[in-house]
Amino acid sequence: MSELRDLYQDVILEHSKAPRNYREMPTANHKAEGFNPLCGDRFTVYIAMDGDSIRDISFQGSGCAISKASASMMTQVVKGKSAAEAAKLFKTFHNLVTGHADSNGSSDLGKLAVFSGVSGYPARVKCATLAWHTLQAALEGKQETTTE
Amino acid sequence: MSVAAKGVSGAGFDVERVRADFPILRQKVHGKPLVYLDNAATSQKPRVVIDAINRYYEGANSNVHRGVHYLSELATAEYESVRETARRFVNAADHKEIVFVRGTTEAINLVAQSYGRANVGAGDEILITEMEHHSNIVPWQILCRERGATLRVAPINDAGELDLDAFSKLLGPKTKLVSVTHVSNALGTVNPIRRIVDMAHSAGAPVLVDGAQAVPHMKADVHALDCDFYAFSGHKVYGPTGIGILYGKTALLEKMPPYQGGGDMIMSVTFEKTVYNRLPYKFEAGTPDIAGVIGLGAALNYVTRLGIEHIGAHENEVVRYATGKVSAIPGVRVIGTAKEKAGVLSFTLGDVHPHDIGTILDREGVAIRTGHHCSQPVMQHFGIEATARASFALYNTKEEADALVRAIEKVREVFA
Numbered sequence: 001m002s003e004l005r006d007l008y009q010d011v012i013l014e015h016s017k018a019p020r021n022y023r024e025m026p027t028a029n030h031k032a033e034g035f036n037p038l039c040g041d042r043f044t045v046y047i048a049m050d051g052d053s054i055r056d057i058s059f060q061g062s063g064c065a066i067s068k069a070s071a072s073m074m075t076q077v078v079k080g081k082s083a084a085e086a087a088k089l090f091k092t093f094h095n096l097v098t099g100h101a102d103s104n105g106s107s108d109l110g111k112l113a114v115f116s117g118v119s120g121y122p123a124r125v126k127c128a129t130l131a132w133h134t135l136q137a138a139l140e141g142k143q144e145t146t147t148e
Numbered sequence: 149m150s151v152a153a154k155g156v157s158g159a160g161f162d163v164e165r166v167r168a169d170f171p172i173l174r175q176k177v178h179g180k181p182l183v184y185l186d187n188a189a190t191s192q193k194p195r196v197v198i199d200a201i202n203r204y205y206e207g208a209n210s211n212v213h214r215g216v217h218y219l220s221e222l223a224t225a226e227y228e229s230v231r232e233t234a235r236r237f238v239n240a241a242d243h244k245e246i247v248f249v250r251g252t253t254e255a256i257n258l259v260a261q262s263y264g265r266a267n268v269g270a271g272d273e274i275l276i277t278e279m280e281h282h283s284n285i286v287p288w289q290i291l292c293r294e295r296g297a298t299l300r301v302a303p304i305n306d307a308g309e310l311d312l313d314a315f316s317k318l319l320g321p322k323t324k325l326v327s328v329t330h331v332s333n334a335l336g337t338v339n340p341i342r343r344i345v346d347m348a349h350s351a352g353a354p355v356l357v358d359g360a361q362a363v364p365h366m367k368a369d370v371h372a373l374d375c376d377f378y379a380f381s382g383h384k385v386y387g388p389t390g391i392g393i394l395y396g397k398t399a400l401l402e403k404m405p406p407y408q409g410g411g412d413m414i415m416s417v418t419f420e421k422t423v424y425n426r427l428p429y430k431f432e433a434g435t436p437d438i439a440g441v442i443g444l445g446a447a448l449n450y451v452t453r454l455g456i457e458h459i460g461a462h463e464n465e466v467v468r469y470a471t472g473k474v475s476a477i478p479g480v481r482v483i484g485t486a487k488e489k490a491g492v493l494s495f496t497l498g499d500v501h502p503h504d505i506g507t508i509l510d511r512e513g514v515a516i517r518t519g520h521h522c523s524q525p526v527m528q529h530f531g532i533e534a535t536a537r538a539s540f541a542l543y544n545t546k547e548e549a550d551a552l553v554r555a556i557e558k559v560r561e562v563f564a
């Protein structure tokens with residue numbers, strides 16, 4: 001059971017059951033849809049940029065506990081950050097969930113560190129990164145992205 | 149039911165003995181005994197199949213239909229003997245009605261591209277059902293788009309059974325082909341193929357049957373079904389991947405143009421004119437998967453020796469037992485409750501995403517499939533994104549069904 005708990009940490013389960021910033025944002029000036037063809041996970045990420053700053057961010061969609069919790073916590077963490085800071089955070093997060101984390105970068109992740117257990121489940125990396133890929137697509141002005 | 153010895157169900161079927169035939173089943177996964185319940189994706193291989201492939205490569209490897217030397221004749225004889233094995237297996241009238249293909253998908257594409265292109269034109273219709281696998285949807289979409297034809301879809305009811313009234317109303321003079329699955333991969337529904345064939349024939353339409361999920365569980369008798377084409381994959385019936393069978397009635401196959409051009413499918417070639425080979429070689433361009441064919445032959449012989457009726461009876465008992473236990477778990481919704489089912493137990497568990505179910509089950513050693521099972525329209529019918537699917541084979545036991553139930557309880561603990 002301990003191993004499973006590495007993946008399904010309480011924080012993750014809690015976010016998956018009650019995701020934060022889970023709403024449509026009619027005033028968004030950036031928006032993208034992310035799709036994982038393997039499992040059918042699908043999220044829309046809405047962003048309201050103020051200059052270079054992510055003033056507000058929200059998401060909607062359906063997916064597994066890992067993908068939903070990751071989306072929820074991502075929206076909390078990147079709010080108020082610049083596009084470049086968000087992109088850098090994604091890189092660090094990606095290294096964490098694929099087991100390539102270095103000790104320096106991981107400390108920047110704060111509470112996102114709970115996703116470190118994903119690295120023991122390679123099939124679930126796409127779940128953890130779907131929302132981040134979608135965020136990136138939205139910031140780059142693309143309408144759609146997939147994890148393929 | 150009387151008390152039977154442990155592991156023995158039905159006359160002449162000893163599941164512990166057949167389990168010993170499958171080397172892979174002995175291993176542990178994450179420290180737990182492997183409980184393999186992903187048989188609708190692919191089945192495991194008995195020792196006789198693995199040995200047959202080894203024996204071919206070690207003692208008979210050579211190209212078929214070409215050489216005059218000893219090994220080539222040996223390989224050709226073995227290869228062609230499997231065609232006869234397959235003919236007997238599906239009860240076809242003639243071995244030339246058996247075409248070796250890569251699998252069910254290629255078989256359906258062959259019919260779509262060869263029969264379809266020659267017989268389907270603008271305004272014509274192809275009729276399928278709502279429960280088809282993507283491989284029995286997309287080839288027809290491609291054909292219809294190319295020919296200006298229309299794809300019609302017969303609906304299913306909420307038990308996952310084909311609505312035969314609606315199906316019959318969709319049949320008409322424009323219907324050029326009906327393509328329907330024998331057993332649904334996502335739901336386990338067994339379709340009444342003979343009735344479907346009779347209805348289609350009354351409307352003048354030939355019928356292709358996707359037998360991928362049926363052949364491992366029940367007798368596929370093309371004579372009794374009177375279907376025009378029957379397709380199945382070797383790897384779902386204990387044979388290797390990359391090999392399968394297309395059965396077609398001689399009268400139809402004769403009139404069909406080749407699917408692919410190349411070596412072995414010709415009688416003579418000049419730059420002006422090529423004469424195609426006779427059946428079934430007209431449809432077998434290029435060097436085939438000879439080892440795969442020989443492995444498939446060993447698999448079909450293995451199934452025949454155990455007796456498909458015994459296999460089906462054993463599996464039905466285990467699936468019924470598993471369905472009873474799993475559906476009693478709070479929050480479980482069984483998807484696919486047809487009266488006639490084979491091999492499959494698809495379900496959802498409250499709000500837990502099937503992908504999370506799959507991961508937790510895997511840590512308990514239980515391998516299942518999660519997702520849309522290449523049947524997105526079926527998922528849409530039931531208003532869900534995905535299911536968890538346990539699918540059973542001849543080597544599965546009630547004890548394994550109990551392990552499945554315990555693993556689902558673990559999921560409930562994690563998501564409590």
